Amino acid sequence: MSFAVIKPGLETSVQDWPGRYGYWNQGFPPSGPMDSWSFRLGNLLVGNPVGAPGLECQYMGPTIRFNEPTIFAVTGADMQPTLDGAPVPLWESVTAQPGQVLALTFAKLGTRAYIAVAGAIEVEPWLGSRATFHKAGIGGMGGYALKAGQTVPTGTPAPQANAGRQVKPEARPAIVTDRRWEIEVVAGPNDDWIDAAGHGRFLSTDWKLSGKSDRTGFRLDGPEWSFTEKAINKAPEHGSLPSNIIDQGYPLGAINLAGQTPIILVNDGPSMGGFINPYTVPQAAFWKLAQSKPGETYRFKSITVDEAQAMARSLSALCTESSIIL
Template sequence: MMEVIKPGLETCVQDYPGRIGYWNQGFPPSGPMDSWSFRLANLLVGNEAGAAALECQFMGPTLKFQRDAVVAVCGADMQAKLDGEPMAQWESVAVKAGQVLETSFSTAGARTYIAVAGGIATEPWLGSRSTFHQAGVGGMDGHALAAGQVVPVAGAAGTPGKRVKEDRRPLFSADKTWQIEVVPGPNDDWIDEAGQQRFLSSDWKLSARSNRTGFRLDGPEWTFTDKAYNKAPEHGAEPSNIIDHGYPLGAINLGGQTPIILVNDGPSMGGFINPYTVPSAAFWKLAQAKPGDIFRFTSVTVEQAQSMARELTSICSASSIE
């Protein structure tokens, strides 16, 4: 059990891969945005890679442990301290009952994961413990942690002193610029050649009006092919309008002229085109970017995106722990 002394900016319970199987009813998967750091945090404390743990955004929580525990902090550096003493990240640490884990603003990256041996034991909802804030379901009462709450943890022994190998940790951008892979499609043929080149050669700034449903990007104008103008009226007359269709997770969704990357809590359907899709293995970079950071997009094929995913899965395994 952990008592929430300070909740942080938006700390929530997530599990991996989240609430799968309800896309056709409009339920997003939720789950950790940086599943790389998340899975390694769980493996460090001896959990299954997908066990429920905490995701902290920009500023982490202060937690008091009511029982002895083994804990790991991975992801963005939020200057974790245990009873005021700096605590190692990417490493499993023994915590005594009564000790306080304190985190603060992230200095590098945006999201930090706190895993506890045994995993967080909130009540699953539709098969997952992941929090879907905007609908108020999953996690702790459906929302981010609040001061005074007690977060239940399933009892389990963990081994302190385990570390993630240096070369198996995600490397965060040092200059606020991120190279993000995209797969063209499903609707890349609605964008003209100049528009496609502009998309791949421009700097896109992550807007502060972003959250776990969507990452808004500021950048140049989009231009379209004939297809976007000459179409049946039931699409809607604006060039970015299409007859409502299913959205892939990671789609770069073009509402008018505003591209929004649909992330873990995003909508499953709608009436705007999706010219590009960010593949699953690049999500951790989105997770670790801060508003104001620059995204540059690189085109990859479906097969390349799938091999990136396989590589990430192999990194998120016991072989990365020493």
């Protein structure tokens, strides 16, 4: 079973969840879907395991032609999907017949949409994952975004793959319409390099998402930071700038302070480097990053590690059959 790529969209890629874990020390980040909430629910709609390989579409979606009868679902951003020109409902499993064409256009609301197909996408795993890491050319369809003319293989649908399954409205991520996002952060690992005024400014400022952002890092525009004595009077091996530190490991979601520019390290980000990380965005908040566009604003909210873990548990509880209307 398979589908053909007529138009690839803008960097549409094969991803699986949670991605390629255990190889960051060799330079391979987790990758995987940036909005795992929408991704996991899409798989449930078509009867797949929540982490099965599917498509992540960003800004502009693809046009594909199904070669066999298929159950599919589109979740996440509203890219105004149509099947042979007829509107396709989001958050619902739909039947496609051989030869029918699914077309996604620009993201009317949100940024990243997900296409799940019953039986999932069947490509060879690389280091235990099908997730595409574009900058190294690994995973997915030859390691890169989809290309026009490709045929994407899919697996055998499970018995529970049926049309008409829907995600309950209250179980869907609420994509903002006013271009303003509240993003949770946990202090650390290098919060002690920022002084009280710097912390206060960071948490009380609207930060604008820069157009110089991708799946490696989300660059933010805002005011300057101020530092503690520890960051200013330090051993020379730490570097000359207050934000420099001897090379250290970076957590996923770290707000990496490069000089005066904070960059949120997301799914394809580096594993280590010589800048401090005053805050970290928990993975349960990544869906908000995924659905935001350049020019939109973030207001950060400080939470504890326990609260971040509770967010993750709540999200996992939503990504189950309990959120599906049969």
